[in-house]
Amino acid sequence: MLRAHCAGHLDTMRAEGRYRDFAALEKLADRFPAYRWHPGGGAPPREITVWSSNDYLGMGCDxxxxxxxxxxxxxxxxxxxxxxxxxxxxxxxxxxxxxxxxxxxxxxxxxxxxxxxxxxxxxxxxxxxxxxxxxxxxxxxxxxxxxxxxxxxxxxxxxxxxxxxxxxxxxxxxxxxxxxxxxxxxxxxxxxxxxxxxxxxxxxxxxxxxxxxxxxxxxxxxxxxxxxxxxxxxxxxxxxxxxxxxxxxxxxxxxxxxxxxxxxxxxxxxxxxxxxxxxxxxxxxxxxxxxxxxxxDNAGLRERLGERAAALKAALDVARLPRLPSESHIVPIPVPGAGHCRMVARRLLEEFSLYVTPINYPTVPRGTERLRLCATPFHTDAMIAALIAALCAVLPMVREP
CATH class of the missing domain: 3.40.640.10 (Type I PLP-dependent aspartate aminotransferase-like (Major domain))
Incomplete structure (x- = not known):
């Protein structure tokens, strides 16, 4: 009975687009925020850029x-x-x-x-x-x-x-x-x-x-x-x-x-x-x-984090991509609909080698799903430009007029 009950809940989560897959990501300590993604199914590993690490300052790689x-x-x-x-x-x-x-x-x-x-x-x-x-x-x-x-x-x-x-x-x-x-x-x-x-x-x-x-x-x-x-x-x-x-x-x-x-x-x-x-x-x-x-002892690292977050927000604004009015280094992009949000994140990973975490219920209320971006001091202007280009490709339906 318990097994059937759990299986039913999992089926509901899949149908609603909020079933959570764990991407197999191998952190490359000497090249952060570069990671190696292991897609599975016999596909070869691929190097990607991660935009959702909580290692905000890269100190885990210091x-x-x-x-x-x-x-x-x-x-x-x-x-x-x-x-x-x-x-x-x-x-x-x-x-x-x-x-x-x-x-x-x-x-x-x-x-x-x-x-x-x-x-x-x-x-x-x-x-x-x-x-x-x-x-x-x-x-x-x-x-x-x-x-x-x-x-x-x-x-x-x-x-x-x-x-x-x-x-x-x-x-x-x-x-x-x-x-x-x-x-x-x-x-x-x-x-x-x-x-x-x-x-x-x-x-x-x-x-x-x-x-x-x-x-x-x-x-x-x-x-x-x-x-x-x-x-x-x-x-x-x-x-x-x-x-x-x-x-x-x-x-x-x-x-x-x-x-x-x-x-x-x-x-x-x-x-x-x-x-x-x-x-x-x-x-x-x-x-x-x-x-x-x-x-x-390193105020410069915090200053660089703030500058990179500001650069990311500015680039999103220039591209007329929607974002929530964040006051911090965290930059959320609204993508309503759990299935849609997961699909966008999956396309970014598979087509553009960019990992961005999709956030859905119960972490946020239904209808407020989002991508959560975090620039680190080690994300370059070229990385920001590549992210913006990818978002413009996968988010045309949610771009502001």
Missing amino acids: PAVRQAAADAIAAHGAGAGGTRNISGTAPLHAGLEADLAAWHGKPAALLFGSGYIANSAALSALLSALPGTIVFSDAMNHASMIDGIRRGGSGKRIWRHNDLKHLEVLLREAPPEAPKLIALESVYSMDGDVAPLHAVCDLADRHGAMTYLDEVHAVGLYGATGAGIAERDGATARIDIIQGTLAKGVGVVGGYIAGDAALVDYVRSTAGGLIFTTSMPPATAAAARASIRRIR
Whole structure:
């Protein structure tokens, strides 16, 4: 019965055009953003350009980062060998947590296996600690935050995305004595827009709410040292808990929280997602530390990212190709219809050797499907020109008049 039920759901997903295929892509570290695509079916591999990598700065390919990982494997082996509590905490882990705390200007930080686990485990633990807490969650928050809020068992109020007036109404309607937590992201990865952090913090101060900020798509990319939008906007001290990832701007894998020492220690002591999970491999911790050092000292890399994102947006506008009004390095192109969006992405890959991720439901609402572009500092003018030419060929039906 279960097999038939699952098979039926898969058939529905295929019929709606939202069944997800995983393209076999081999990252070419010395030539990023070049990858080798393995089409399968006996077809030979083909070199392509990837336009949807979350390795936003290419730090996963940085020679110093790669060397740090190799040295750590040689010294400590491939795996940590246990949970943080069972032989899985090395000086590399403690050092990385100290680096992250200092980077975000917070007293303490805590590592997790992924950004998803960090959000889910930290939010559920913190909310369970204070029964009766009401969480005010932005409508566009990531699934990991939604999962953590749900598992925390607290009351929840959803405020319309980046709508401060709606947030204020919901805060006013809540019992004044109830503990409150405002949960939001800094950069929203599907639209590329940015949260008004100081305005949110003003409301939090006015209504006695704590703040929890997901900086996953901003860490490494914004601010004087790359610590994120909170650093860029001078809002770090006003945020109670900052959550981030090591899998995007930092270029490796893992997640973390940074904040007040007692809050972080409570999560460390109670969060099942940490306690019962094998610790991050030493090579990953070493690579992350090397990457963060490189990022902090390399403002030019962030400037190049911003310039490349602006060049991509300008080229799309000149070609009269539609795009959402992104404020960040993320550039979404609307292609409504799940089947249509998948078809466009497939043509770009098969006919033009360009990989662009199609985004459909449930990641975005039905009817708002899109391609998600991310220029890196290593995408050249020639690469942008090739992408624009390909999009003009496959998107004539959605081009603006």
